[in-house]
Amino acid sequence: MQSILVTGGAGYIGSHTCLELIKSGRKPIIFDNFSNASSRAIERMEELAGTEIEVVNGDVRNYEQVSKAIEDYNCEAVIHFAGLKAVGESEVRAMDYHDVNVIGTHVVLRAMKQAGIDKIVFSSSATVYGVPKFLPYTEDHPRNATSTYGQTKLSVEYMLEDVRRSGEIKNVAILRYFNPIGAHSSGRIGEAPNGIPNNLAPYVVQVACGKRDAVNIWGDDYDTPDGTGVRDYIHVVDLAQAHLAALDHLDAGKGAFTVNLGTGNGSSVKEVIAGFEKACGKSIPVSVGPRRAGDIACFYADPSSAEKLLGWTAKLNMDDMCRDQWRWQENNPNGYED
Numbered sequence: 001m002q003s004i005l006v007t008g009g010a011g012y013i014g015s016h017t018c019l020e021l022i023k024s025g026r027k028p029i030i031f032d033n034f035s036n037a038s039s040r041a042i043e044r045m046e047e048l049a050g051t052e053i054e055v056v057n058g059d060v061r062n063y064e065q066v067s068k069a070i071e072d073y074n075c076e077a078v079i080h081f082a083g084l085k086a087v088g089e090s091e092v093r094a095m096d097y098h099d100v101n102v103i104g105t106h107v108v109l110r111a112m113k114q115a116g117i118d119k120i121v122f123s124s125s126a127t128v129y130g131v132p133k134f135l136p137y138t139e140d141h142p143r144n145a146t147s148t149y150g151q152t153k154l155s156v157e158y159m160l161e162d163v164r165r166s167g168e169i170k171n172v173a174i175l176r177y178f179n180p181i182g183a184h185s186s187g188r189i190g191e192a193p194n195g196i197p198n199n200l201a202p203y204v205v206q207v208a209c210g211k212r213d214a215v216n217i218w219g220d221d222y223d224t225p226d227g228t229g230v231r232d233y234i235h236v237v238d239l240a241q242a243h244l245a246a247l248d249h250l251d252a253g254k255g256a257f258t259v260n261l262g263t264g265n266g267s268s269v270k271e272v273i274a275g276f277e278k279a280c281g282k283s284i285p286v287s288v289g290p291r292r293a294g295d296i297a298c299f300y301a302d303p304s305s306a307e308k309l310l311g312w313t314a315k316l317n318m319d320d321m322c323r324d325q326w327r328w329q330e331n332n333p334n335g336y337e338d
């Protein structure tokens with residue numbers, strides 16, 4: 001059975017991907033420092049998978065820990081999720097963002113090279129494109145990140161492109177995620193943000209279950225059909241499955257690639273809120289405020305490369321995303337806490 005080191009495997013996207021890995025007959029080795037994840041997620045994943053899951057409590061900046069995990073479990077590839085991911089926070093903790101996201105990736109690559117493994121799937125982000133010069137974004141859209149968080153994703157993309165060219169790590173898959181939302185259909189695992197959620201969907205469901213008063217709509221005067229921001233939301237299970245397709249592609253010796261992972265459809269803030277109202281069967285209070293600094297009016301993916309290269313397309317729609325995220329929220333109003 002192929003063992004895959006999954007850094008950040010206890011987190012939101014990592015946990016859903018580990019379940020898909022197990023389904024495909026692979027063995028995930030979760031490597032996580034639990035800085036933004038819960039060990040309860042592991043218990044839930046084991047319950048859903050019906051098997052024990054190997055977990056290493058470690059930090060991607062620690063070369064010895066990463067190397068040991070790869071060697072102890074004879075890992076054949078790495079899926080590298082671990083990183084810091086809050087745009088606002090990145091503007092006041094730039095040192096930490098470069099440390100964890102950029103240096104952490106360098107450490108992972110060093111450990112892979114030392115162990116003689118050369119397949120890596122990396123979590124990049126649509127944020128590397130910056131202000132759209134055209135839409136939908138295709139993979140050759142110029143890159144111009146506008147936040148420190150985005151810069152760190154871009155720096156890692158450059159690093160991966162360099163090590164691929166040098167031949168030190170040849171099989172590099174760069175996956176540019178659009179806006180992942182939703183949860184596992186069981187309602188047992190999902191996104192559990194610390195404190196006040198930065199992102200739209202977790203905030204909306206916290207309002208829907210009465211934990212917060214109203215959704216703050218950050219601007220309704222954008223040049224979009226209803227004036228609110230438009231994004232390409234993608235169900236986390238579709239996203240997780242794309243990682244399997246990426247690994248299959250690398251395993252088949254088809255080489256390095258970069259793809260967008262989105263649905264290709266844009267939804268506005270108001271449409272997302274309407275989707276959640278339908279899912280939870282009640283109206284969700286909103287209050288319209290000023291635009292959020294740094295926000296872009298509208299962006300969405302051209303996901304056709306992922307289909308052509310990997311045979312992957314998103315299958316779940318906004319109704320599925322809202323239903324599953326609401327089920328998770330309703331069953332776990334405090335995330336993995338009691």
Ligand code: WQD
Pocket residue numbers: 085086087125126127178179198199200201203215216217218219228229230231269292295
């Ligand atoms: C979506 C829309 C907001 C919250 C960021 C990162 C990106 C990725 C995902 C990953 C926008 C509006 C939001 C709220 C609102 N990061 N909004 N009220 O900004 O597209 O992307 O998160 O790791 O890299 O840039 O996602 O969910 O924050 O916002 O009106 O309370 O919802 O203005 O139009 P965003 P988001």
